[in-house]
Each structure stands twice: as structure tokens, then as C-alpha cells.
Amino acid sequence: MRTPEDVEVWPGSSAPLGAHWDGTGTNFALWSAGATAVDLCLFDADGTEHRHRLRETTHQVWHGRLPGIGPGQRYGYRVHGPYEPGAGARWNPAKLLLDPYARAVDGELTLDPSLFGFPFEGGDAGAADPRDSAPCVPRGVVVHDSFPWDGDRRPGTAWSDTVIYEVHVKGATMRHPDVPPALRGTYAGLAHPAFVEHLRSLGVTAVELLPVHHFVSEPHLLRRGLTNYWGYNTLGYFAPHAAYSSAGSGGAQVTEFKAMVKALHTAGIEVVLDVVYNHTAEGDHSGPTLSLKGIDNGGYYRLAGGNPARYTDYTGCGNTLDVRRPAVLALLMDSLRYWVTEMHVDGFRFDLASALARSFHDVDRLSAFFDVVHQDPVVSRVKLIAEPWDVGEGGYQVGNFPPLWTEWNGKYRDTVRDVWSGAHVGVRDLAYRLTGSSDLYRSDGRRPFASVNFVTAHDGFTLTDLVTYERKRNEANGEDNRDGESHNRNWNCGVEGPTDDPEVRALRARQVRNLLATLLLSTGVPMLTAGDELGRSQGGNNNAYCQDTEVSWIDWDGADEDLLAFVRRLVDLRRRSPVLRQEAFFEGHEIPGTALPGTHGTRDLAWFAPDGGQLTTADWFDTGLQTIGMYLDGRGIRHRDEHGRPVVDDSYLVQLHAGPEPVTVDLPGPPWSDGYEFVVSTEYPTGAPPRPAVVAPGRVEVPPRTVWLLRVLRRP
Structure with a gap:
């Protein structure tokens, strides 16, 4: 492989941007609309720098191909142009610049006055700072990686x-x-x-x-x-x-x-x-x-x-x-x-x-x-x-x-x-x-x-x-x-x-x-x-x-x-x-076929107050209310599985009480439930309630600052 100092620069291509090895050489392309000149800087293993002027520009892209330059080559750019901060122009060829399209970066950033485009003590006014930043900044690396992706399957989780x-x-x-x-x-x-x-x-x-x-x-x-x-x-x-x-x-x-x-x-x-x-x-x-x-x-x-x-x-x-x-x-x-x-x-x-x-x-x-x-x-x-x-x-x-x-x-x-x-x-x-x-x-x-x-x-x-x-x-x-x-x-x-x-x-x-x-x-x-x-x-x-x-x-x-x-x-x-992970928003509508004689049926989503009744308008605007029951009916899920079949699940009551004292709540009975099984309770270190963990509808005491997840039980 040829060494950087004896490499000639061919015209190359303006696309794609970055450094791309084609098997025999590397094409370099950098976009800059206002630059007056661009130097590609190649670095030896000992840090010796070799500068190559990119003389081709196409649609504001500076480009060149260097035969014999391949993977592992460290590089950067020095870009020439006016230094007029008041006009937004900050070109300064004393500063080595990382290619924004570099596929890999080598080297550490070392804090040094040369990092700054202006004499640091004097702000950004005046002349451009002449100190060379190359020893203190990272360089890009030419990369060609033929990773064996064979067999890789994206999980594609919904x-x-x-x-x-x-x-x-x-x-x-x-x-x-x-x-x-x-x-x-x-x-x-x-x-x-x-x-x-x-x-x-x-x-x-x-x-x-x-x-x-x-x-x-x-x-x-x-x-x-x-x-x-x-x-x-x-x-x-x-x-x-x-x-x-x-x-x-x-x-x-x-x-x-x-x-x-x-x-x-x-x-x-x-x-x-x-x-x-x-x-x-x-x-x-x-x-x-x-x-x-x-x-x-x-x-x-x-x-x-x-x-x-x-x-x-x-x-x-x-x-x-x-x-x-x-x-x-x-x-x-x-x-x-x-x-x-x-x-x-x-x-x-x-x-x-x-x-x-x-x-x-x-x-x-x-x-x-x-x-x-x-x-x-x-x-x-x-x-x-x-x-x-x-x-x-x-x-x-x-x-x-x-x-x-x-x-x-x-x-x-x-x-x-x-x-x-x-x-x-x-x-x-x-x-x-x-x-x-x-x-x-x-x-x-x-x-x-x-x-x-x-x-x-x-x-x-x-x-x-x-x-x-x-x-x-x-x-x-x-x-x-x-x-x-x-x-x-x-x-x-x-x-x-x-x-x-x-x-x-x-x-x-x-x-x-x-x-x-x-x-x-x-x-x-x-x-x-x-x-x-x-x-x-x-x-x-x-x-x-x-x-x-x-x-x-x-x-x-x-x-x-x-x-x-x-x-x-x-x-x-x-x-x-x-x-618990529905794909559509709840409607709060009654589910057909769930009503008992003389009653309304259950809903896909219902909210219960501590007294066992559904929340009223006054409850919704009561800033002192710290207890709520969220009823989720597994028969009211509106999305279908991959074969187009309705999705049906168990039904749950989430009882959440954020107050500092115990509270008595009425767990709703039929048609909502004939009983409840404790599935999770935050009272317990692992969330697992002691067995047996079945409770009938009616009045129960919820401990302070507790979440219960209750599975709804229904008679056959």
C-alpha cells in the first residue's frame, strides 16, 4: 500500500459524502458551501501529517480519490475561508476538523488553547488563532467492515x-x-x-x-x-x-x-x-x-x-x-x-x-x-x-x-x-x-x-x-x-x-x-x-x-x-x-351480552369510587380524592390477533389508594364480578399476596399507600 506522502489525488466523486474505500483506494467528499479551499490531512501511525489539496468541487462538495489509501487510515480536514465572526464566518485552517461523516473516530480531545478558533483570552473578535489543533483533537478513520450479519433477525416487537x-x-x-x-x-x-x-x-x-x-x-x-x-x-x-x-x-x-x-x-x-x-x-x-x-x-x-x-x-x-x-x-x-x-x-x-x-x-x-x-x-x-x-x-x-x-x-x-x-x-x-x-x-x-x-x-x-x-x-x-x-x-x-x-x-x-x-x-x-x-x-x-x-x-x-x-x-x-396493553383507546361502552336481568352490563373501562359506585362528575373534580378503582374488562378488547380473531383476556380491577390512612372500599359485585383473586399487592416485598388470596365483592379495607391488582372471578 502506498504511503500518504506519495499519493496523488484523483478527481473522485462528490457522492457519497465521507470516506469510502472501494478496494483499491478511498474517495473523500466534504460539503462546504463557503470554503475557498479544502485540505485533506492524512496521518501516519506516529502522527506525521500529510496534506492533500482537494481541487474538485461539485454542488458545494469538495472531493478527491486517493488510490492506495484504505481501511485504518487516520484523517481530518483543514478548511480555508474568511474569518469574520461578525458575519458568521469562522474558517481557520489552523484547526484540524473531524469529517462529520466519519464512520469511526480515533484519539482523545485534549483541553488546549489551540482548540479555539480565536485567541481565547480575547474572545472571538480579531484575527483567527494560528495555533495548530491537530495534536489535541480526534481524527476520523477510514473503515471497511464486512460484519457477518447472516442470521440476524430483527425482533420487530409491536x-x-x-x-x-x-x-x-x-x-x-x-x-x-x-x-x-x-x-x-x-x-x-x-x-x-x-x-x-x-x-x-x-x-x-x-x-x-x-x-x-x-x-x-x-x-x-x-x-x-x-x-x-x-x-x-x-x-x-x-x-x-x-x-x-x-x-x-x-x-x-x-x-x-x-x-x-x-x-x-x-x-x-x-x-x-x-x-x-x-x-x-x-x-x-x-x-x-x-x-x-x-x-x-x-x-x-x-x-x-x-x-x-x-x-x-x-x-x-x-x-x-x-x-x-x-x-x-x-x-x-x-x-x-x-x-x-x-x-x-x-x-x-x-x-x-x-x-x-x-x-x-x-x-x-x-x-x-x-x-x-x-x-x-x-x-x-x-x-x-x-x-x-x-x-x-x-x-x-x-x-x-x-x-x-x-x-x-x-x-x-x-x-x-x-x-x-x-x-x-x-x-x-x-x-x-x-x-x-x-x-x-x-x-x-x-x-x-x-x-x-x-x-x-x-x-x-x-x-x-x-x-x-x-x-x-x-x-x-x-x-x-x-x-x-x-x-x-x-x-x-x-x-x-x-x-x-x-x-x-x-x-x-x-x-x-x-x-x-x-x-x-x-x-x-x-x-x-x-x-x-x-x-x-x-x-x-x-x-x-x-x-x-x-x-x-x-x-x-x-x-x-x-x-x-x-x-x-x-x-x-x-x-x-x-x-393491560391495549392497542386502541377505551370507549367506556357497554359490552353486549354482559347484562343481568334488570341491570346494565359491564364496560370495557369503568371507574369506581370507594363507595362502590361509579365516579360522578363531582368525584372527577374532587382534588382531595386519593382512591380510585379502574375496572378493565377482558371481553371488551377491540383489537384482533394476527389471524383476525377477537382477543379475549381476563378482567381486572386495579385498586389504587394513595392516601396516608387505610380506606374502606366496596368492591363491585355482579355483573362486574362474582369475586376477586389477588394477583399483585404492593403491601408485600415481591408483590405476591399470601394464599388463599380470594375475596368476595363488598367492603374491604385497603391499607394506606397501596396498589392492588385483582383478577375478576365469574361463575361458570
Whole structure:
């Protein structure tokens, strides 16, 4: 193979973008509308740089083919053009730039003044900074990966059958005793049988991975000796994060990621990626020049209308990608298609998705982003989840994304937390959340599974901390505890922080079970946060984005086995019970053939007050009501199976009591039920009631802060 210094540059092709090896050479193509020249920089193993001018441009794409250059070659770009920050122009050839289409990334980001396109002490005014950033920034890697996908079968789990497990690649296995030390915290660790078996035993059908696009840490974190752990600071939209590879970063991370996906598919588990297309790691005007900022700043980012030296920031991270522009929209869509077709992932969760749908200022349901996604034959066929908010004005858009999209239902989280923290909010909003949030998703033809229900996520308290702390404990983040949400809709059960008091500990354990039972008995798609099923704590830190330590990693040795058994019980029950995961919204209509002489029949959905009567209008607006019975009739399911046959299931009564004192309720009798069998009770550590567990209709006492799931019994 020829060495970089003696390689001639052939014209090559403007498509596809990125670096592509054809067996005898590599074609390089980079879009930049305003550049005056582009240098392709190739690096030897010892770091020696060889520059090659790309002299061909086609439709604003600079391109060239270098024969003899193949897989493993490290490369970057230096892009020439005017340095006029006041006009939005930030070209500076002293800065080595990562190819936005790089399939793999090698090397670390080292905090150094040369990262910045201007003399750092003087802001972004004046002349361009002449210091060479190449020794301090990552490089792209030419990749050709012929992974043996033979036999890989996507699980293709229906939305209504989906149970999501949100998990961090590194944090999942860093402390797992059965994963070999060399594999912990890596893609291979996530694919290890010990972890895969945990997922299978739990019953989840999809993992939602926190960002795995290659990312770097923000300068302000590096200055404090911290790093970005969560990964919401993307640098490369095509490259798997190199630090999660057990096999190195010369392209081996691509193969290891694919092997992880294949192993999870073999176990029947889908892979959903949390993707960050709303902003990049380059930050605001004072941030580093690493890629897009130096390639074509005004072509990739939304610049402030009155001052192009600054960025429009809908993300809280300094910049916002301008998805209104064709080249940016193409970057996003090319990335999505790549991860589906080449990496075999099954879906995406879009971070701060509202920022992607802003046409000018407002969030637009008819934006080009939605149009392109909906018509794309690849992307439109996978699972699409929106985080339906950003930090800009009007960015909170829960319920407003168009059909084809599911959403993280922030209203579900807020309502369920309010109910169990003792807030007097009544049961009206809770009823909507328990039954798929028809008030949010029905009007535009979406179904209950448009609602991704969750109580906790990576961002915020863990479930254990939600019932242990009322105040965040984020001092370790280095921001004087100013960061993180201060209003968490939570309750510490009367004592702040850990305690040895057995009554408080028992109450906290029951509250965790109440929250999980509510989540897993609700219509919609439940999302569990990794470690919540084991009792994981972050010591009260509710913004652990920069804690790449045991604070964030799952503690497997300290697992709460009773809680794990409880979650397994609920997930398995949900899997076996179609009435708990319905594909259509409830109608509340009477079911034909269920009436007894002189009575009305049962309904597919009915709500009962403590006195045994159905809820009245006054009850629905009574903010002091903390007890509700939800009756689900398994004979009223309106979807059919794959053969077109009606689906029939058992019927259930979910009795939920969030009050601090016991309450007497009347369990409804015929025609609703001739008796009830206890299936789950949050009174008990594993949820399993003692036997016999049958109760007749009529008056029973429900303990304080309890959820019961009762199976309806009928005489033959």
C-alpha cells in the first residue's frame, strides 16, 4: 500500500459524502458551501501529517480519490475561508476538523488553547488563532467492515408489546461481577450473556441506549477534572463512541457494536438509540472548533438573526443545528439510515426533538424534518420516539407531534409523581395517564402506544432517590448545587436521606413498588430506567451527567432481590395480559351480552369510587380524592390477533389508594364480578399476596399507600 506522502489525488466523486474505500483506494467528499479551499490531512501511525489539496468541487462538495489509501487510515480536514465572526464566518485552517461523516473516530480531545478558533483570552473578535489543533483533537478513520450479519433477525416487537429499558452502555456492566473485567463498560460487556440474561429475565423487549454517537466532554467539565458521562455532546453522527469499545478505536468499535446488536437481537431484544441531532459538541461562540464550526459555520448552525457572531440556542447547550437547511437535513437523514441499514438498530429516541421541528421560531408540525422522516422508506419503518420539548419558548410539545411518532410523556411522569408524593391533585388526570393519555394522542389518530410512560429517566432522581430525598445533592458536579431540577414532585417519606428507621425504610420500599406498579399497569409503552429494578441510588444527585463513577454505575452486588422479583412479576403479567396493553383507546361502552336481568352490563373501562359506585362528575373534580378503582374488562378488547380473531383476556380491577390512612372500599359485585383473586399487592416485598388470596365483592379495607391488582372471578 502506498504511503500518504506519495499519493496523488484523483478527481473522485462528490457522492457519497465521507470516506469510502472501494478496494483499491478511498474517495473523500466534504460539503462546504463557503470554503475557498479544502485540505485533506492524512496521518501516519506516529502522527506525521500529510496534506492533500482537494481541487474538485461539485454542488458545494469538495472531493478527491486517493488510490492506495484504505481501511485504518487516520484523517481530518483543514478548511480555508474568511474569518469574520461578525458575519458568521469562522474558517481557520489552523484547526484540524473531524469529517462529520466519519464512520469511526480515533484519539482523545485534549483541553488546549489551540482548540479555539480565536485567541481565547480575547474572545472571538480579531484575527483567527494560528495555533495548530491537530495534536489535541480526534481524527476520523477510514473503515471497511464486512460484519457477518447472516442470521440476524430483527425482533420487530409491536409497539403495544414493547417494554423499554433505558440504559447506559458503560454504567450497565462496570460493576457487574459476572462480566469479565476487560469487557466491563463496553459494547461487548452489554452483549455478555450475564447482562443479556438479566434483560431476558426482566422481560424487557428493547434497550434504549444513552448516546453512543461519538462524543467529547465540554471544556468547562475538563477544567473541573470531570467528563461528560451521559454523552449528550455529539461530535460524530456516524461513529460509535470509541471509549465503549473493548477492542480499540481503529475501527474495531464498529465491529464490536454490530456484534452487540446481533447478540441482543438473538435474545429477542431491540436496540433503540438516544440520538442528539439538535446540537453538537462545539458549543457557543466561545466553544472549540472541532468540525462543523470550521467546515461551514453558517451552513450548519442557526445563527442569531441580529448578531451572526452568536448562535440561536434552543437546546441550552450553546448552539442549535439548522435542520431547515438541505445539507443539514441530509446529514441527519444519512446518519439515521446508516444506523438502520448498516448497524441494524431498531429505532431512535430524539433528544430535545422540538428543536428539530422549529421552522423559524415556532415548533412546526409541518416542518421539513417531519416531511422527510415520514416519506423515508427506511427511517419511517423503525421506532421513532420524541422527547417533545426543548428549552426555547413554546418548546413544550407533549401530545403535539404528528402520527408515526411516539413521545416521552412528561405529563405521565408529573401526574404519577404528584399522586404518590401526596399532592392533592385528585384522580381526573391520573385516569387519563393510566389509560394511554387519550386527551393527548387520540385526536390525530394515534393510539395508546404513542405514550411512552415513565416515572424516572437518566435525567433526574433514581426511583430509590425519589422516595429518599426531597432536595437534590449535586455538589459533586462542581456547580454549587445550582444545576439539576429543584422541583421534583417527590416525597422523602418524612426523613431526608438514608435512615435505619425500619418503618421509614418499609414505607419507601412500598412507595417504589407503588410507582412501578402504576407504570406497569398503565396502558401505553412503559419505560424502566436501568437499575431502578435493583434499588439503585445516586446519593441524591439528580443531574449525574458528569459522574463517570460508582455514583452512576449500576451496583449489582447491592441489588434488592425482592424488588427485582416484584418487577419481573409485573412485567410478566403485562406480557400475558392483553387487557393491560391495549392497542386502541377505551370507549367506556357497554359490552353486549354482559347484562343481568334488570341491570346494565359491564364496560370495557369503568371507574369506581370507594363507595362502590361509579365516579360522578363531582368525584372527577374532587382534588382531595386519593382512591380510585379502574375496572378493565377482558371481553371488551377491540383489537384482533394476527389471524383476525377477537382477543379475549381476563378482567381486572386495579385498586389504587394513595392516601396516608387505610380506606374502606366496596368492591363491585355482579355483573362486574362474582369475586376477586389477588394477583399483585404492593403491601408485600415481591408483590405476591399470601394464599388463599380470594375475596368476595363488598367492603374491604385497603391499607394506606397501596396498589392492588385483582383478577375478576365469574361463575361458570
